[in-house]
Amino acid sequence: MPKVAIVGNGSWGTALAIVLARKGTEVRLWTRDAETARRLNETRENTVYLPGLRFPARLSATHSAEEALGGADMVIFAVPSESMRRNVRQVRDYLGESSLIVSATKGLEVGSSKRMTQVIAEEIDPKYHANICALSGPNMAREAAQGLLSVTVIASGQVSVAEKAQQLINCHNFYVFTSTDVTGVELGGALKNVMTLGVGMVDGLGNGNNAKAALMIRGLSEIIVLGTTFGANPLTFIGLSGLGDLVVTSFSPLSRNLHVGKELAKGRALKEIQDSMPHVAEGVSTVFAARQLGQKAGLSLPIIEQIYRVIYEGCDVRKAASELVEYPVNGKSLEITKLLRFMLDYVRTRWHQPPLWLPRIEDAARGGGQSSPGSIDSLFTF
Known part of the structure; x- marks a missing residue:
């Protein structure tokens, strides 16, 4: 036995x-x-x-x-x-x-x-x-x-x-x-706790699922940027231990980090929230470490930065939550097409036999097909 x-x-x-x-x-x-x-x-x-x-x-x-x-x-x-x-x-x-x-x-x-x-x-x-x-x-x-x-x-x-x-x-x-992919599995689990704090803040201010979904996807992009910088496989982050974990903790009433984010949005002090919980919300300490990793690598991680400012610098939650969702897409942000191309490059260079679907996805990343360039819709029109 x-x-x-x-x-x-x-x-x-x-x-x-x-x-x-x-x-x-x-x-x-x-x-x-x-x-x-x-x-x-x-x-x-x-x-x-x-x-x-x-x-x-x-x-x-x-x-x-x-x-x-x-x-x-x-x-x-x-x-x-x-x-x-x-x-x-x-x-x-x-x-x-x-x-x-x-x-x-x-x-x-x-x-x-x-x-x-x-x-x-x-x-x-x-x-x-x-x-x-x-x-x-x-x-x-x-x-x-x-x-x-x-x-x-x-x-x-x-x-x-x-x-x-x-x-x-x-x-x-x-x-x-x-x-x-030990690095990817661990970083996916750790960093989603940070993003869930942000989702909780957005939710606690009365925003709906639209805003939560937007933050989750942008947060996932930052997870992928940080994770791949330290050697993780980008595909890991759209699997169970990345996106899957982020989804369940962002919507489950059992989520500790979601609870902390919501309570911060209500104006409660972090110490008061933590003292009232029997469990540890790992995102609180992990955001500090994640910010350190990003700075060490010279990365622009605006969502992690805003959550850090709320937790450790006393930044106004309403102001931070607005910036979490609304920060502009610019040259430093990871747009979906850039993210897709990055992942495709990984598949092409690491897989001995590229999968049959690779050319179709590559065409979508270039803007081919009937949908607009780089749109998600084009990925599913097989």
Whole structure:
């Protein structure tokens, strides 16, 4: 019987524990204090983060890192990005040489601006590096724990490692796809949290879905610009761990970052909002790190800049939200045709056998067909 250890008893760590235990996997949920472990085992539910969802029989909590990680086929880190490094240090001595090591955290480390798999790699023995993976996708914790249909992505630089992780996690109503684009999968998950803060601000000011959709697409362009600058595959960002995740967090009432953005638009102070939430809204810290990455690369990222100004400089939300949607399309902005051509160049140069649809899409990017030059409509008139 496979054994999985999960570091982190928040909503996502608990949800993954429930999903895997329901599958029949032996799951140990590691907590940082003995009292929390005792309470979880006695009540058989996480009354703080996922109240009302009972633990399967194969799920138990423990304060002992040795008990949790010893003999584990997989160790999943589902902790806030700000505490990832500290948590890895606490349990790294109990990692097994064959254990897969999975980051299920969607964020960037403040200060270093590093992705979570990079943080983990810095804190563990290099002999374990090949076993590191990233898990990300359009997944609301409560929905997954309830057994509602969910799809996610597991990424590793090695196909065999990604497939091994896929086999351990994939189960009924929680389907896992693999990827070798670790950078893209992680940045897609982290940066969509930033964009969702902006969507929440726009929504909280009484704007409708038109404005939200406009911001989402422009935000996606910035995610692609930033991600590809650091080596990600642009196609990753229009998949599950990019656009898919952005859509669900921008429209789900369960979204933490959406909630924070809406509350900021109502005039509440950030600290007041955060203190009233049991969960961490990763976008708040990630926007700081994302801005650092953009500045380091010399990129123009106006949406990230406006969200940063609201969070860290006290900029008026109404003024910032207006600029989020209305900033002019100019030479520094990524228009849809430029974005499309960039992605096509990637496909043409990286794929050994270009797909049959490539010439038709290239024609659309050049403005061919019956639709106006570069229009989205022309992509679907096959």
